Amino acid sequence: MSDISILLVDDETDFVETMTKRFRIRKIDVASASNGPDALNLLEGREFDVAILDVRMPGMDGLELLRRIRAKHPLTEVIMLTGHASLETGMQGMSLGAFDYVLKPADFDDLLDKVRRAAERRALNVRTRHAGG
Amino acid sequence: MSARVTPAADPGRAARELFSRATGARVWRENRLALWLHFLAPPTLAALAAAAAFANPPLAALLAVLVLALSAASARWLMTRLSRAEEAKDSLTDQLIQSQKMAAVGELSAGIAHEINNPIAIIAQEAEWAGHLLAKAEKSDTPDFTELRDSLREIRAQVDRCGGITHKLLDFARRREPVLQDVDVTRLIDDMARLVDKEASYKDVALVRDLPQDLPLLRTDAPLLRQVVLNLMTNALHAVDKGGHITVTTKVDDAHMDIRVADDGCGIPEENMAKLFTPFFTTKAPGQGTGLGLALCHNLVLGMGGVILVSSRPGQGSVFTVRLPRVPGTGAVR
Numbered sequence: 001m002s003d004i005s006i007l008l009v010d011d012e013t014d015f016v017e018t019m020t021k022r023f024r025i026r027k028i029d030v031a032s033a034s035n036g037p038d039a040l041n042l043l044e045g046r047e048f049d050v051a052i053l054d055v056r057m058p059g060m061d062g063l064e065l066l067r068r069i070r071a072k073h074p075l076t077e078v079i080m081l082t083g084h085a086s087l088e089t090g091m092q093g094m095s096l097g098a099f100d101y102v103l104k105p106a107d108f109d110d111l112l113d114k115v116r117r118a119a120e121r122r123a124l125n126v127r128t129r130h131a132g133g
Numbered sequence: 134m135s136a137r138v139t140p141a142a143d144p145g146r147a148a149r150e151l152f153s154r155a156t157g158a159r160v161w162r163e164n165r166l167a168l169w170l171h172f173l174a175p176p177t178l179a180a181l182a183a184a185a186a187f188a189n190p191p192l193a194a195l196l197a198v199l200v201l202a203l204s205a206a207s208a209r210w211l212m213t214r215l216s217r218a219e220e221a222k223d224s225l226t227d228q229l230i231q232s233q234k235m236a237a238v239g240e241l242s243a244g245i246a247h248e249i250n251n252p253i254a255i256i257a258q259e260a261e262w263a264g265h266l267l268a269k270a271e272k273s274d275t276p277d278f279t280e281l282r283d284s285l286r287e288i289r290a291q292v293d294r295c296g297g298i299t300h301k302l303l304d305f306a307r308r309r310e311p312v313l314q315d316v317d318v319t320r321l322i323d324d325m326a327r328l329v330d331k332e333a334s335y336k337d338v339a340l341v342r343d344l345p346q347d348l349p350l351l352r353t354d355a356p357l358l359r360q361v362v363l364n365l366m367t368n369a370l371h372a373v374d375k376g377g378h379i380t381v382t383t384k385v386d387d388a389h390m391d392i393r394v395a396d397d398g399c400g401i402p403e404e405n406m407a408k409l410f411t412p413f414f415t416t417k418a419p420g421q422g423t424g425l426g427l428a429l430c431h432n433l434v435l436g437m438g439g440v441i442l443v444s445s446r447p448g449q450g451s452v453f454t455v456r457l458p459r460v461p462g463t464g465a466v467r
């Protein structure tokens with residue numbers, strides 16, 4: 001089960017680097033961006049199974065990016081990362097169609113498990129889409 | 134002139150239908166045999182009893198008692214049948230009206246939200262631009278300018294609020310096909326509770342998770358369930374006073390899994406119970422609630438084949454229970 005592709009979007013470069021390394025050790029394909037517009041550009045070029053977005057980023061924030069990804073790439077599942085737990089952003093994120101939330105500092109195994117489940121969901125969606133014509 | 138309320142299509146037929154219902158002709162048509170039996174048996178026996186009275190008085194008395202008992206039983210049977218039919222019809226009509234209402238509200242809201250979204254976006258952009266121009270203006274520290282800036286800030290805040298409402302409406306009206314996965318409900322609840330913890334601690338509210346570690350996995354739609362759980366916990370948090378308690382528990386039997394969110398907050402007055410799940414029903418101040426949270430939860434849970442149960446004591450607290458089937462598609466939970 002290592003043919004999962006992830007897009008990691010966070011302006012905290014240290015975090016992105018460590019996570020990228022750890023995902024790659026598990027043979028998971030990771031691309032990264034440090035802001036919303038770059039992430040959208042990457043998504044134009046290829047498909048990702050799962051996008052992991054930090055809620056707080058300068059410029060386009062994580063929720064806005066989530067909104068655009070759900071609109072333009074509805075099959076890509078999104079996991080939100082948040083440094084400070086907030087009910088308001090939590091509610092917004094879930095109702096915008098996020099798959100799940102992960103609190104920072106993220107426990108890697110927890111994140112990995114959620115990524116797998118999100119990818120499974122995407123696979124199910126792709127399948128029903130094909131079955132439905 | 135009075136307006137016509139009845140639909141114009143074939144008024145004759147509608148009238149006949151109404152007439153046959155009013156006179157009971159339809160019931161007659163559908164239960165002919167049973168009704169004949171009920172109408173004929175007691176009088177026949179009564180006639181027999183009268184005849185027997187001449188020949189054998191004790192036998193006649195016995196027959197009379199039998200007739201009485203039979204007529205009573207028959208009348209009772211008819212009454213119960215009738216009232217049961219009436220109740221069934223009423224509840225069906227209620228359900229039908231309710232679901233039609235929901236669908237209509239959903240469609241209408243989505244339409245309006247869609248139309249309003251663009252102007253809202255333009256107002257936001259213009260306000261942004263005006264703010265930018267103001268910042269560049271000379272002598273921008275006069276009282277008038279300060280006032281202008283405040284005014285612009287307020288416009289932006291209110292536009293954001295409108296945006297929030299249209300977004301909620303669109304979300305409410307969106308149709309979703311649940312995607313089923315094996316879900317660790319304990320963990321799901323704990324994850325969502327963590328999002329609420331901070332706000333809860335501001336209010337000095339204890340958000341207690343009383344969750345078993347060995348809960349079986351549940352086949353359901355995880356993100357939808359997250360939304361439901363988050364909404365119920367948010368409502369509970371709004372309902373409790375400083376120092377209140379919210380307890381989330383789960384229970385499982387062969388057929389269902391229950392997720393229960395209990396609080397010791399303000400409770401729900403009896404007269405509001407029936408309106409809780411109606412779109413736009415809220416007791417919160419304008420800007421504090423749209424009244425779409427529970428309506429959305431209701432739709433989501435229904436889509437997952439479950440129900441939401443509510444019990445509450447005004448002044449003491451409320452319990453919201455989400456009951457989901459353990460095997461999806463085994464028929465809606467009653």
Ligand SMILES: Nc1ncnc2c1ncn2[C@@H]1O[C@H](COP(=O)(O)OP(=O)(O)OP(=O)(O)O)[C@@H](O)[C@H]1O
Nearest residue numbers: 368369372400415416417422423424425426427451
């Ligand atoms: N746990 C609770 N205790 C007491 N009252 C409640 C509780 N949950 C819901 N209610 C009542 O039901 C109403 C409707 O709830 P609902 O979640 O649909 O809307 P809201 O919370 O008012 O607004 P929104 O969820 O859209 O922000 C609330 O305004 C409140 O009066």
Ligand SMILES: [Mg+2]
Nearest residue numbers: 364368426427
């Ligand atoms: Mg609510």
